[in-house]
Amino acid sequence: MSLISFTTPASVLQRRPARGSTDARSRSLLPKAPVPLQRLVGPILLLVLWCVASGTGWISPAKMPGPDAVAASLAGMIGSGTLATDIAASLQRAALGLSIGIVAGFALAVAAGLTRLGDALIDGNIQVKRSIPNLALIPLFIIWLGIGETMKIAIIALGTTVPIYINTHAALRGIDRRFVELGQTVSLSRAGFLRHIVFPASLPGFFTGLRLAVTQAWTALVVVETINATSGIGFMITQARIYGQTDVVLVGLLLYGVLGFGSDALVRALERRSLSWRQSLDQ
Amino acid sequence: MAPVARPVSRAAGRSEPPAVRIAGLRRSFEGRTVLDGVDLTIGRGEFVALLGRSGSGKSTILRAVAGLDPDVEGAIEVPERRSVLFQDSRLLPWASVIDNVMLGAHAPDIRERARAALREVELGAKETAWPKTLSGGEQQRVALARSLVRDPELLLADEPFSALDALTRLRMQRLLQRLCQRHAPAVLFVTHDVEEALRLADRIAITAEGRIVHDQPVAAARGNPERLEALRLDILERLGVSGD
Numbered sequence: 001m002s003l004i005s006f007t008t009p010a011s012v013l014q015r016r017p018a019r020g021s022t023d024a025r026s027r028s029l030l031p032k033a034p035v036p037l038q039r040l041v042g043p044i045l046l047l048v049l050w051c052v053a054s055g056t057g058w059i060s061p062a063k064m065p066g067p068d069a070v071a072a073s074l075a076g077m078i079g080s081g082t083l084a085t086d087i088a089a090s091l092q093r094a095a096l097g098l099s100i101g102i103v104a105g106f107a108l109a110v111a112a113g114l115t116r117l118g119d120a121l122i123d124g125n126i127q128v129k130r131s132i133p134n135l136a137l138i139p140l141f142i143i144w145l146g147i148g149e150t151m152k153i154a155i156i157a158l159g160t161t162v163p164i165y166i167n168t169h170a171a172l173r174g175i176d177r178r179f180v181e182l183g184q185t186v187s188l189s190r191a192g193f194l195r196h197i198v199f200p201a202s203l204p205g206f207f208t209g210l211r212l213a214v215t216q217a218w219t220a221l222v223v224v225e226t227i228n229a230t231s232g233i234g235f236m237i238t239q240a241r242i243y244g245q246t247d248v249v250l251v252g253l254l255l256y257g258v259l260g261f262g263s264d265a266l267v268r269a270l271e272r273r274s275l276s277w278r279q280s281l282d283q
Numbered sequence: 284m285a286p287v288a289r290p291v292s293r294a295a296g297r298s299e300p301p302a303v304r305i306a307g308l309r310r311s312f313e314g315r316t317v318l319d320g321v322d323l324t325i326g327r328g329e330f331v332a333l334l335g336r337s338g339s340g341k342s343t344i345l346r347a348v349a350g351l352d353p354d355v356e357g358a359i360e361v362p363e364r365r366s367v368l369f370q371d372s373r374l375l376p377w378a379s380v381i382d383n384v385m386l387g388a389h390a391p392d393i394r395e396r397a398r399a400a401l402r403e404v405e406l407g408a409k410e411t412a413w414p415k416t417l418s419g420g421e422q423q424r425v426a427l428a429r430s431l432v433r434d435p436e437l438l439l440a441d442e443p444f445s446a447l448d449a450l451t452r453l454r455m456q457r458l459l460q461r462l463c464q465r466h467a468p469a470v471l472f473v474t475h476d477v478e479e480a481l482r483l484a485d486r487i488a489i490t491a492e493g494r495i496v497h498d499q500p501v502a503a504a505r506g507n508p509e510r511l512e513a514l515r516l517d518i519l520e521r522l523g524v525s526g527d
């Protein structure tokens with residue numbers, strides 16, 4: 001019997017050099033490969049613009065203090081240690097609420113996506129919750145849970161559950177039937193089916209939900225920290241507003257920006273690692 | 284996978300019971316009858332090609348035998364260990380090549396066997412690759428390895444090579460031939476390609492109007508160009524293609 005060879009003759013593989021001065025690759029429809037930290041270019045440009053605008057006196061320091069004033073008050077807050085306390089308090093609330101939201105959203109999505117009973121009980125309720133703004137629930141939550149930490153974390157948790165649920169559920173429902181058939185032909189057990197097909201297939205949706213949930217967590221934080229808080233970035237901003245300290249307000253906004261950007265980058269990195277089998281624009 | 288070659292006994296099925304016995308298979312979709320009493324027997328280690336026009340029910344028969352169609356009526360006797368080869372390679376994109384090969388298989392030495400199966404399809408070096416990075420032919424070879432690692436007594440294939448280019452298809456046919464000689468499963472191979480059927484099969488069955496309308500041994504004609512050509516024309520004619 002003859003041995004089968006799968007090598008292709010080298011002549012077939014030889015590439016013709018691109019003609020003219022343009023590189024053939026530059027005509028690709030895809031965006032060019034990202035340079036490291038390219039996403040920082042936009043924010044940095046904005047900072048530069050701010051420096052120029054306040055340096056030349058385009059904007060009044062009373063309405064919008066310059067970078068030097070903001071930097072000075074930032075340094076003061078770092079020195080006195082209040083900044084660290086506020087960031088820690090905010091991070092803790094966001095992390096706790098987000099963690100509960102992730103677990104709840106994922107568990108509900110699996111229950112609703114894979115069982116008829118779960119679908120009957122859960123899906124309608126989530127769709128209803130989806131159309132009620134989170135902030136509209138605050139008065140009710142204050143009556144039920146008081147004005148302490150529990151209420152704050154419950155609001156964040158509820159707000160993050162929804163995007164995790166919606167996107168994970170959509171991915172679960174969209175699983176390719178051909179893979180279900182494949183599972184049958186290789187006699188996968190129920191557990192094996194979940195592990196090898198259902199969970200990996202729902203992971204892209206889960207990550208989309210996670211990115212929305214992280215944003216949602218920070219947004220909710222701003223609001224709940226204006227209610228009876230004694231620490232946190234939101235508290236810091238509320239206090240500064242009362243005393244007319246525009247520079248401190250800006251420090252707070254800056255912090256939200258940095259934390260939001262940082263957490264999104266973290267989730268993206270996690271997503272890239274977990275979904276490395278995908279060859280998408282993100283690679 | 285036992286590397287020990289089993290002797291290929293094409294005449295098997297006389298002393299032993301056959302690998303597959305299908306009788307009176309019926310299936311209709313929304314009142315339209317697609318299978319109307321299909322009878323088919325496949326001996327152990329026998330390679331049967333199922334030919335027929337598009338829409339004549341080939342895939343429906345195969346899905347029924349694979350156990351994928353709960354609504355089919357009739358008697359189906361099949362061995363416990365069976366594998367399915369689909370037209371698309373149907374690899375899980377999130378699992379590495381070797382994890383795809385091992386999917387659902389449970390033997391204690393499964394990893395070793397999966398490696399051996401990948402070597403058999405000449406993809407030993409691609410063990411940890413993602414399926415998306417492979418060519419169409421390579422993906423179908425992984426699917427072949429996944430089918431063989433279960434050491435099937437019955438291999439079911441639904442036009443597995445029809446999406447491949449002509450050269451790759453030819454290579455895949457020779458690979459399948461070699462692997463079938465080594466592992467000797469019974470094979471039910473759906474194809475619309477007469478040449479492929481003549482090249483691979485011991486027997487050719489033709490479907491039309493919901494039945495097997497013709498059942499023809501091939502092996503005897505092989506090696507005799509004139510008889511093979513006559514057979515080819517005969518089959519083409521039965522499929523409704525004039526022979527010129």
Ligand SMILES: Nc1ncnc2c1ncn2[C@@H]1O[C@H](COP(=O)(O)OP(=O)(O)O)[C@@H](O)[C@H]1O
Nearest residue numbers: 312313317335336337338339340341342343344
């Ligand atoms: N799930 C289905 N629902 C409705 N009709 C179907 C379904 N599967 C197959 N059919 C019909 O049954 C007939 C036979 O299909 P199939 O077995 O796929 O043919 P073949 O594989 O020989 O081309 C076709 O007319 C097809 O439209």
Ligand SMILES: [Mg+2]
Nearest residue numbers: 341342343441
């Ligand atoms: Mg078909």
